[in-house]
Amino acid sequence: MISLRDITEADAGLLYMWKDDAIYKEMASHPEYINTVEKQQEDIECAITDPDQDYKLILLDNEPIGYIRVGWYDYGDVGRVGWISYALGTHRGCGHCRKALNIYFDQITTPVQINATVYTINLASQQLLEGLGFKRIHTYMKITGAHTYSLSLPR
């Protein structure tokens, strides 16, 4: 069963390991991103103390398998916008992330927009977002290229 829990500082090693993975680096990471356990620890401390950030671990039968992170911003007329990122460690290809995102989205009861930026080569993530009802709103063609997707919640 998939569930979510808040991240803790003790999860820094897991985050490091997942972000050190070759598929993660190719599909989801900026080439200049420096991944260390200390960096993950700092990120987690920052997220825990920031009311405008959600950082959740995805659990499969209570064991951590990935994460969802959302940074929330107020965009004037558009309203509250959350920029989301997510990844699984090794448990890919079974639809776990879709279930986890649905759990997260179902907890949102006030009108918001969720945005995600996805590299053009990341077909699994694009398919995942489109399956959840996200629409592609923008395409960047710098270097690797990336699409921005958007979803209005609650659905």
Ligand SMILES: CC(C)(COP(=O)(O)OP(=O)(O)OC[C@H]1O[C@@H](n2cnc3c(N)ncnc32)[C@H](O)[C@@H]1OP(=O)(O)O)[C@@H](O)C(=O)NCCC(=O)NCCS
């Ligand atoms: C993106 C990610 C979280 C998806 O994990 P997942 O829940 O296991 O998703 P799945 O592998 O089940 O794939 C999701 C959908 O994409 C499809 N898909 C997977 N690989 C694909 C490919 N190479 N081409 C086209 N579609 C693909 C699946 O068939 C599935 O489609 P469905 O929802 O219609 O059944 C996972 O691949 C991951 O962690 N990737 C590395 C990190 C990452 O890319 N994060 C996102 C940054 S934007």
